[in-house]
Amino acid sequence: MNIYVCIKQVPDTETKIKLKPDFTWIDTSGIKWVMSPFDEYAVEEALRVKEKNAGSTVIVVSAGPTRVIECIRTALAMGADSGIHIEIPETADNNMTAKALANAMAKKETASVDLVFTGKEAIDDGSAQVSQLLAGFLGLPYVSVVLNVEYGAQSVKCKREIEGGAYEIVETALPAIIATQKGINEPRYATLPNIMKAKKKEIKTYKTSDLGISEGDQKIKFKNFELPPPKQAGKKVSGDPAAQAKELARLLHEEAKVI
Amino acid sequence: MTWQTFVFIPLASLVFGYSFYRFFILYKLMLAHQNIGPSLDQIKARIWTAVTNVLGQKAVLRKKSAGAMHAIIFWGFIIISLGTLEQFVTTIYQTANFEFIGDKAYLVLVFLQDIFTFGVLLAVLYAAYRRYILRPEALGKSKDATIILSFIALLMVAILFTNGFTILAHTPWFQGAMPVALYTSVLLSNLGLSPEMNMDFSVFFKWAHMLIVLGFAVYIPRSKHLHIVAAAPNTFLRTLGRSKPMQSINFENEKITQYGAAKISDLSWKDALDYYSCTECGRCQEVCPAWNTGKPLSPKLLILDLKENLYRNKEKILAKKYAEVSPVIDANVTEDVIWACTTCRACEIACPVFIEQTNKIYDIRRNLVLMESKFPTEVQTVFKNMETNATPWAFSSQDRAKWAEGLNIKTMAEDSNVDFLLWVGCAGSYDERNKKVVRAFVSLLKKAEIKFAILGCEEKCTGDSARRIGNEYLFQTLAKENIEILNKYKVKKIVTTCPHCFNTLKNEYKVFGGNYEVIHHSEYIVELIRSGKIKPSKSIEETITFHDSCYLGRWNNIYEAPRAVLSAIPSARLIEMQSSHDESMCCGAGGGRMWMEEKIGKRVNIARTEQALKTGAGIVASSCPFCMTMLSDGVKAKEMAEKVKVLDIAELLDRSS
Numbered sequence: 012m013n014i015y016v017c018i019k020q021v022p023d024t025e026t027k028i029k030l031k032p033d034f035t036w037i038d039t040s041g042i043k044w045v046m047s048p049f050d051e052y053a054v055e056e057a058l059r060v061k062e063k064n065a066g067s068t069v070i071v072v073s074a075g076p077t078r079v080i081e082c083i084r085t086a087l088a089m090g091a092d093s094g095i096h097i098e099i100p101e102t103a104d105n106n107m108t109a110k111a112l113a114n115a116m117a118k119k120e121t122a123s124v125d126l127v128f129t130g131k132e133a134i135d136d137g138s139a140q141v142s143q144l145l146a147g148f149l150g151l152p153y154v155s156v157v158l159n160v161e162y163g164a165q166s167v168k169c170k171r172e173i174e175g176g177a178y179e180i181v182e183t184a185l186p187a188i189i190a191t192q193k194g195i196n197e198p199r200y201a202t203l204p205n206i207m208k209a210k211k212k213e214i215k216t217y218k219t220s221d222l223g224i225s226e227g228d229q230k231i232k233f234k235n236f237e238l239p240p241p242k243q244a245g246k247k248v249s250g251d252p253a254a255q256a257k258e259l260a261r262l263l264h265e266e267a268k269v270i
Numbered sequence: 271m272t273w274q275t276f277v278f279i280p281l282a283s284l285v286f287g288y289s290f291y292r293f294f295i296l297y298k299l300m301l302a303h304q305n306i307g308p309s310l311d312q313i314k315a316r317i318w319t320a321v322t323n324v325l326g327q328k329a330v331l332r333k334k335s336a337g338a339m340h341a342i343i344f345w346g347f348i349i350i351s352l353g354t355l356e357q358f359v360t361t362i363y364q365t366a367n368f369e370f371i372g373d374k375a376y377l378v379l380v381f382l383q384d385i386f387t388f389g390v391l392l393a394v395l396y397a398a399y400r401r402y403i404l405r406p407e408a409l410g411k412s413k414d415a416t417i418i419l420s421f422i423a424l425l426m427v428a429i430l431f432t433n434g435f436t437i438l439a440h441t442p443w444f445q446g447a448m449p450v451a452l453y454t455s456v457l458l459s460n461l462g463l464s465p466e467m468n469m470d471f472s473v474f475f476k477w478a479h480m481l482i483v484l485g486f487a488v489y490i491p492r493s494k495h496l497h498i499v500a501a502a503p504n505t506f507l508r509t510l511g512r513s514k515p516m517q518s519i520n521f522e523n524e525k526i527t528q529y530g531a532a533k534i535s536d537l538s539w540k541d542a543l544d545y546y547s548c549t550e551c552g553r554c555q556e557v558c559p560a561w562n563t564g565k566p567l568s569p570k571l572l573i574l575d576l577k578e579n580l581y582r583n584k585e586k587i588l589a590k591k592y593a594e595v596s597p598v599i600d601a602n603v604t605e606d607v608i609w610a611c612t613t614c615r616a617c618e619i620a621c622p623v624f625i626e627q628t629n630k631i632y633d634i635r636r637n638l639v640l641m642e643s644k645f646p647t648e649v650q651t652v653f654k655n656m657e658t659n660a661t662p663w664a665f666s667s668q669d670r671a672k673w674a675e676g677l678n679i680k681t682m683a684e685d686s687n688v689d690f691l692l693w694v695g696c697a698g699s700y701d702e703r704n705k706k707v708v709r710a711f712v713s714l715l716k717k718a719e720i721k722f723a724i725l726g727c728e729e730k731c732t733g734d735s736a737r738r739i740g741n742e743y744l745f746q747t748l749a750k751e752n753i754e755i756l757n758k759y760k761v762k763k764i765v766t767t768c769p770h771c772f773n774t775l776k777n778e779y780k781v782f783g784g785n786y787e788v789i790h791h792s793e794y795i796v797e798l799i800r801s802g803k804i805k806p807s808k809s810i811e812e813t814i815t816f817h818d819s820c821y822l823g824r825w826n827n828i829y830e831a832p833r834a835v836l837s838a839i840p841s842a843r844l845i846e847m848q849s850s851h852d853e854s855m856c857c858g859a860g861g862g863r864m865w866m867e868e869k870i871g872k873r874v875n876i877a878r879t880e881q882a883l884k885t886g887a888g889i890v891a892s893s894c895p896f897c898m899t900m901l902s903d904g905v906k907a908k909e910m911a912e913k914v915k916v917l918d919i920a921e922l923l924d925r926s927s
Binding site: 026041199203 | 529647
């Protein structure tokens with residue numbers, strides 16, 4: 012079984028995001044890069060499937076500048092077998108990224124797709140679109156926000172989180188794309204022998220031109236970036252319950268402008 | 271020559287031959303271990319420590335009554351063994367006694383033997399009283415001990431009877447030098463036996479004595495009495511001095527495929543010698559913060575369980591079939607046992623035969639972390655934080671110098687021409703409570719007009735917690751990065767408020783090329799007071815009890831400096847807890863325990879806080895950020911935060927000056 016895992020390298024959760032002086036992108040100097048935590052669950056899930064199915068291979072795919080190779084190595088150290096790095100500008104949008112990932116997987120020289128894992132979203136832009144677009148490009152069924160998977164021979168039964176604290180069980184045929192949610196597993200910490208081995212594992216690199224990607228695949232143009240306003244101190248609403256409710260509604264309407 | 275010659279020679283040859291064979295196997299088993307042991311250096315100091323601690327019984331005598339009991343048995347054993355040797359020789363060749371050393375010397379020898387025979391008998395009676403009537407918990411039950419005590423008692427009785435009957439049989443010329451034997455002979459004379467019968471009984475008890483000695487020779491290699499052979503070399507080979515860096519792993523060496531100890535044979539020959547040396551006295555267990563708060567770890571049981579594992583795998587290890595050796599983690603040495611250790615080192619310091627428990631725990635942890643990725647789940651976040659942000663706390667490395675905002679402190683990058691580098695540490699940089707401690711120390715430095723600098727965002731966690739938990743790889747990554755920065759600025763002198771940083775920078779970085787003069791702030795403040803740069807003038811009308819940090823005290827032997835700081839405060843009254851200095855109880859945060867949940871037994875910090883509160887002191891003083899956190903939490907949990915303050919020595923002195 013060939014299991015693909017799509018991962019994204021993102022700024023560490025503790026990073027204080029700064030903007031470029033011209034506001035065209037974030038200032039990436041001094042950023043500590045890590046694998047997006049939801050993608051760690053995806054890698055872990057892939058490795059668990061591999062461990063239960065002898066002869067399986069886990070291939071990690073990541074699109075981005077050269078630095079993302081570091082992130083691929085992290086996944087290889089966890090136990091993935093090989094990696095594919097797609098050289099793409101960090102300003103690439105969801106569409107371009109998804110298409111690049113799909114085309115890399117569909118390439119003749121790469122292994123056929125039996126199962127794909129991704130995180131439910133990346134923690135940097137939080138768009139949660141790449142894996143869905145990927146499913147579209149590959150023409151595969153897609154289940155997101157997955158908390159548990161029962162693996163069958165031809166199909167998978169996924170427990171996914173939906174609004175209102177409820178769960179939904181979705182069964183789909185394989186191959187399929189599964190996007191993992193926190194709680195599906197506890198990602199492993201790479202052992203040292205595996206970290207050493209990872210240094211020698213194969214990482215294939217594709218350029219956008221190898222994958223038939225052109226500028227036209229960029230559907231979003233980023234114009235201007237700004238930081239969210241600094242957090243303000245909380246406000247305490249006082250008075251009797253009726254007055255409190257009235258004041259709260261007013262604040263939500265006039266100040267927060269959410270209702 | 272008599273029949274005795276012909277019975278004794280083959281019997282003794284057989285017994286000693288067998289005994290020697292058993293010792294040889296133990297020796298071979300020891301050498302079949304795979305990790306490298308300590309190397310032999312400082313021979314003079316080693317001889318001296320062996321003389322004082324083996325012959326002089328210094329470490330044994332730290333416990334007064336039990337120590338005196340052991341010392342008498344030990345010295346008696348040496349003196350009486352000379353007599354036993356004479357007994358053996360004269361049994362083979364009757365006239366070959368030791369009288370050739372001269373009449374006077376022989377009289378002294380005989381006298382000492384006689385006195386010690388009686389002394390040992392009394393000591394054994396005390397040992398039995400202690401073991402069976404007083405029954406200290408740490409001693410536990412031991413069949414070995416019962417057998418050994420009975421053997422020794424029988425030996426002494428046999429000697430007295432041999433000598434008593436000999437005196438009755440032919441009044442030897444030296445009998446005046448044997449007061450106890452003489453008195454025994456007076457008692458025995460009541461039996462009214464003929465001289466021939468007395469002679470026969472003398473021979474009978476001589477043989478009884480010799481046979482028990484031969485029995486000992488067979489029994490020793492398989493019992494806890496093995497320590498009479500192993501403890502002396504173990505003392506000779508001990509870690510000299512207090513500072514002890516952990517053994518480093520060379521990750522460049524591709525031949526190494528096993529990191530840490532998965533199996534007993536992955537430990538070193540010195541570890542085996544440690545188990546051989548264990549006397550099961552339980553002094554380690556008595557002082558263990560884990561054991562005393564209901565954790566499954568007892569340093570004594572750990573050593574005995576490892577010994578049992580070694581013996582269980584003996585055949586495979588001797589045959590070098592290492593792959594078949596069973597794992598070191600088993601039903602006795604569980605993962606909970608290994609993670610319970612705070613590496614406070616109280617066990618090692620208490621051990622009269624210098625067993626080093628922490629080395630084994632470190633090696634077993636290394637295997638769990640580096641090879642098997644098995645550790646308490648909460649630790650993974652800590653490792654990740656250290657990897658990405660160089661601090662165990664979940665904060666950005668870009669925020670490391672935020673504590674210093676508005677204080678006008680230069681970084682080394684701005685000005686490296688300073689008296690010393692202030693190493694802030696992660697606690698001082700990120701933990702709200704401990705930031706105040708560093709700020710107080712900075713305030714003192716400013717009052718004393720000292721020129722210093724910090725590394726700011728270039729500082730990284732020293733890696734202490736990672737190393738003690740077993741993540742040597744992460745530790746070395748951080749250590750090398752820190753050393754590169756420190757050496758870039760040609761740092762010579764470092765002062766720090768954290769004993770963990772202190773110990774790591776001082777003792778653990780040398781092997782990676784980091785050589786610095788490292789000073790803990792307690793020592794530095796003492797100097798500021800002595801030189802008159804800081805004048806504690808404001809009174810603090812309070813009773814203060816000082817809690818010793820393990821990595822300052824036991825690991826680096828600094829006990830007086832923090833106390834000297836507190837003593838310099840006018841009106842402050844210092845009071846000691848029931849356990850302090852070398853016997854001080856850990857706060858519970860060492861060895862990476864700071865980052866682990868404590869699910870088993872009573873919380874260590876609560877137990878220690880209770881000891882502090884028992885003194886009635888209004889201030890609990892600490893000199894370590896981890897102790898600060900643990901004791902503050904403890905005082906809060908005991909709902910005493912209103913009445914009792916936990917303060918760092920720097921904060922107290924800052925208030926006083």
